[in-house]
Amino acid sequence: MAQIRIENVRKDFGSFNAVKSSSFTIEDGEFFMLLGPSGCGKTTTLRMMAGLELPTSGEIYIDGEEVGQKPASQRDIAFVFQMFALYPHMNVGKNISYPLLSQGMPNAQVKKKVAEIAEILGITDILNRPVGGLSGGDRQRVALGRAIVREPKAFFMDEPLGALDAEFREHMSEELRALHDRMGATTVYVTHDQLEAMQMGDKIVVMNHGVVEQFGVPQDIYDWPATKFVAQFIGSPSMNFLDFNGTVGKGTETVDLGGARIAVPRLLDGESGALTLGVRPEHVYLSDAAAYRGEVIATEYLGTTQIVTLKTQHGQVKVRMPSHLNVRRGERTGLDLDARTLTLFSASTGHALRSEANLEVLNHG
Amino acid sequence: MSFSVTEPSLRTKWFAGFLVIGYAIITLIPLVWIIATGFKSPADSIAYPPVVVFEPTLEGYVNLFTDRTRATEQMLEDAGPPTTWYEQIARDRGTVISGPSRYGERFLNSVIIGFGSTALCMILGTMAAYAFSRFKVPLKDDLLFFILSTRMMPPIAVAIPIFLMFRNLGLNDTHLGMILLYTAVNLSLSVWLLKGFIDEIPIEYEEAALIDGYTRFQAFYKVVLPQAATGIASTAIFCLIFAWNEYAFAVLLTSGNAQTAPPFIPTIIGVAGKDWPAVAAGATIFLVPVMVFTILLRKHLLRGITFGAVRK
Numbered sequence: 001m002a003q004i005r006i007e008n009v010r011k012d013f014g015s016f017n018a019v020k021s022s023s024f025t026i027e028d029g030e031f032f033m034l035l036g037p038s039g040c041g042k043t044t045t046l047r048m049m050a051g052l053e054l055p056t057s058g059e060i061y062i063d064g065e066e067v068g069q070k071p072a073s074q075r076d077i078a079f080v081f082q083m084f085a086l087y088p089h090m091n092v093g094k095n096i097s098y099p100l101l102s103q104g105m106p107n108a109q110v111k112k113k114v115a116e117i118a119e120i121l122g123i124t125d126i127l128n129r130p131v132g133g134l135s136g137g138d139r140q141r142v143a144l145g146r147a148i149v150r151e152p153k154a155f156f157m158d159e160p161l162g163a164l165d166a167e168f169r170e171h172m173s174e175e176l177r178a179l180h181d182r183m184g185a186t187t188v189y190v191t192h193d194q195l196e197a198m199q200m201g202d203k204i205v206v207m208n209h210g211v212v213e214q215f216g217v218p219q220d221i222y223d224w225p226a227t228k229f230v231a232q233f234i235g236s237p238s239m240n241f242l243d244f245n246g247t248v249g250k251g252t253e254t255v256d257l258g259g260a261r262i263a264v265p266r267l268l269d270g271e272s273g274a275l276t277l278g279v280r281p282e283h284v285y286l287s288d289a290a291a292y293r294g295e296v297i298a299t300e301y302l303g304t305t306q307i308v309t310l311k312t313q314h315g316q317v318k319v320r321m322p323s324h325l326n327v328r329r330g331e332r333t334g335l336d337l338d339a340r341t342l343t344l345f346s347a348s349t350g351h352a353l354r355s356e357a358n359l360e361v362l363n364h365g
Numbered sequence: 366m367s368f369s370v371t372e373p374s375l376r377t378k379w380f381a382g383f384l385v386i387g388y389a390i391i392t393l394i395p396l397v398w399i400i401a402t403g404f405k406s407p408a409d410s411i412a413y414p415p416v417v418v419f420e421p422t423l424e425g426y427v428n429l430f431t432d433r434t435r436a437t438e439q440m441l442e443d444a445g446p447p448t449t450w451y452e453q454i455a456r457d458r459g460t461v462i463s464g465p466s467r468y469g470e471r472f473l474n475s476v477i478i479g480f481g482s483t484a485l486c487m488i489l490g491t492m493a494a495y496a497f498s499r500f501k502v503p504l505k506d507d508l509l510f511f512i513l514s515t516r517m518m519p520p521i522a523v524a525i526p527i528f529l530m531f532r533n534l535g536l537n538d539t540h541l542g543m544i545l546l547y548t549a550v551n552l553s554l555s556v557w558l559l560k561g562f563i564d565e566i567p568i569e570y571e572e573a574a575l576i577d578g579y580t581r582f583q584a585f586y587k588v589v590l591p592q593a594a595t596g597i598a599s600t601a602i603f604c605l606i607f608a609w610n611e612y613a614f615a616v617l618l619t620s621g622n623a624q625t626a627p628p629f630i631p632t633i634i635g636v637a638g639k640d641w642p643a644v645a646a647g648a649t650i651f652l653v654p655v656m657v658f659t660i661l662l663r664k665h666l667l668r669g670i671t672f673g674a675v676r677k
Contacts, residue, residue, distance in 0.1 A: 051575075052572050052575070052576075071575065072572070072575040072576050073576070073577075077576065078576060079573065081572070081573065083567065083569055087570060089592060098577050099576075099577035099578055102583075103578060150577075
């Protein structure tokens, strides 16, 4: 098991720059999520860690050793592919034993090891079956078996649940997380599903256009996004953005939003011009007394909660509130924003302005 | 397993069956006729109107495999009574067997050259196809087109330069020369066909093998080759059929040593009158290896021909 460190890694495909100088550290035993929309460079980053692509520049350390230009076969890692990539001409047992055979492990020992792994994954009864006829879940288990049988330094998984249907994903993601907790192996997991990332990950890296936007524990990233992209990508519905013009400076504690004074965490950065105020839907409360006004234009019932959409002079605001509260379309009301949770972004760069509330998170990422 | 949405009507089925059987008959008649002629007597083989029902004899086969001389009284006396069934057949025609013919040798040459060039072609073809399919080869498209362009004229168009080249290199009338020649001709076809098959194999399988601790070459022959078996088998059949049947280069470049069966079979005619049964017997035996090879690989061949049409 090992720490993985990525330093200034860059990857170009011809003239296309897939990953721009990225750095982050994955601690020993962490379940680490690489999250981002398709084409953001997350899979390329993972493949560079695994040795399936070689970085154009930069260093990759696995367990303290620089492996950036080493082939995959020499890195002692395991990879779970989205399409599983089980060897179609071998049966289940042979598939699982294949990484051991390459090390020249004696047959009796291989057998014992495969039986052990099959026991853990609950696939003992299908060891002699060809992989062709297996269900999605069983294929997934065999692919995991092939990965864990060798006890590698790290596991890399490229959207391993992407090929399963929704119902089964839920179940498999629990199984996967339980397996990780049991083995304690460093795991890097690529996904485009922010919910999956938050559910399963100890830490998350959010990537976009080949750039690491933010990296940290799920709650920090959710509460204190470093960029507008992260704020929008994580959470459903995503963070509300209220665009306005104004000037803020070090020590500012309120902003003026169309005449209404909104309290914000004390700022440490200054900026003037186009700004964006970001607020999560669950941090907006409807209150007739509030100065900032809006009109209800839609409600969405979601069981325990409902999403209420209001039109304000700075754009639409979605509010998450308990579903027993009665809200009617066309109603005009005030919006109370929870001061402790607000983030101000510079509209031109998309970066969050540092405040006393998010300082620790932003400095860390 | 049925892919049709609606069951075809009885009339359609009859019509389809009729068409298939009709086509089979048309293509099989020459084959049946060759096989039958091999068992006819020389008189029956040229009878007009042609005989369909005849008394079978192995005379054609005996004539194919032996050299015979017209028997004189003295020779018959020296040889004594015939001891084997094939001597008996020769005697009935007033000849004695003077030794084996060269058909066996020629047939063996065909086997060595045909299968040798097919094997070489498969080895080189799969490796080249794999490289074209997986690696960034500089000028890949131009190279592939160049390879294909070698088949844009009939191979025999370059017969004279090849003849001169072979003479200078000492490859005339050698097995090696013929194997190299047929390999060169077939290689473009095999590279193109095999590249198509290998393109269809997801690259993740090899990547999985690389991760599992195997080298690139091990991944190639342990993971890619077994999955390309279908493509390799069907490509091998095409290569073998060409090399096996090739006539023009064999006439031009081989004579005493490495001559294959196709240029030899017509020479049987001239030995003693028009010996059609012996020619037919030679052709029949010549058909067998390709037939057996094709039947053995036919499961792969069917999959191979329709590959890419249906995802597994």
